[in-house]
Amino acid sequence: MEKLLELGFKKIGFWKKSEKVLSFEISEFRDSTDTIFAFIQNSTVVYMATTTEIFENFLSSFINPSSIDLEKIGIKNLLLKNLNNSEISIYALKNKKFFGFMTKFSPVKIASIIKEINPSWNSDDLKDRMKNIVGKDRNAVLKSEKLKKESEVIDENINTTIKKKSKKQYETYIFILGKSYYDRGFFNLKTSYSHLVGEDKTDIQIILEGKEKYTISGKINRTANTSKAARIIGNKALKIWFQENSKINGEIKITFISKKKIKLEVV
Secondary structure (H helix, E strand, O other), X not given: OHHHHHXXXXXXXXXXXXXXXXXXXEOOOOOOOOEEXXXXXXXXXXXEEEEOOOHHHHHHHHXXXXXXXXXXXXXXXXXXXXXXXXXXXXXXXXXXOEOOOEOOXXXXXXHHHHHHXXXXXXXXXXXXXXXXXXXXXHHHHHHHHHHHHHHHHHHHHHHHOOOOOOOOOOEEEEXXXXXXXXXXXXXXXXXXXXXXXXOOOOEEEEEEEOOOEEEEXXXXXXXXXXXXXXXXEOHHHHHHHHHHXXXXXXXXXXXXXXXXXXXXXXX
C-alpha cells in the first residue's frame, strides 16, 4: 500500500454490491485512458492491473465480463465474495507524462511493480500474460527498427547507382494487437507517429492486406487519448479483418502512405 502512495496512486472510488449485483462508484478518471489501477482491502493491495481503454468502461467489464474472459469472471467472483467482509477501494494513477515531473511507466516497469507488490488476486496466468506482452512489445520495436535499417540500406544502394528514380519509402512501425483493438476494431498510434495522419474527426482510408486486399473507410479521433495521440477507428470492418487475419497480441505492420491513407498488414 505504501508503495502505491509513493508512486502517486490515489483513492478514487470503491466497489459495492446489492444482493448479488456488483457495482462501483468513482469520482475521477472516468474518461481516462492508459490507467494503472488497484483494488485495496484492509490496506492491502489485492488486485492490480493496467488498461488503455476508457477507465469507467473497463471497470464496467468486471460487472458483466465476457463468457470467455476467465480472468474478469474470477475477479468478479472475488469482489462479490470479499465485499461481505469489508470495503474494497479503487486506487488509480494516470500513466502519462505531466509537465516533465511524471514519467510514463513502460510495460516492463508495470510488470515489475505488480511483481514486487504481488497482489493475491493476480493469477499466475495474468503475470505470464503480462510477461508475454512485454516480450512482444520488445520484439515489435526490434522488428520496426530492423525494417527501418533495411529501408535505409536500400536507399543507400539506390543512391550509388546512376541517378535512378527510387520507389518512395514510407514511414512504418509494428504494433501489438491488444484485446481492445481486436474486439472493437480500432488502434492507437504511437505519439511519435501521430503527426503522420490527419486532424480529429477526419476520414482516413485503410488498405488491408491479408487473405484478400481491400480498402475500408476509417475515422481519426484525437480526443480519446489524453496524450492527444491519434486513434484510428475502423469499427466492424476493421474488427472483422483483425479477427480473420490475426489474433490477440499478434503483430501488425502499419505503413503511412499519406495523412489520409495508411496500410495494415500482418507481420
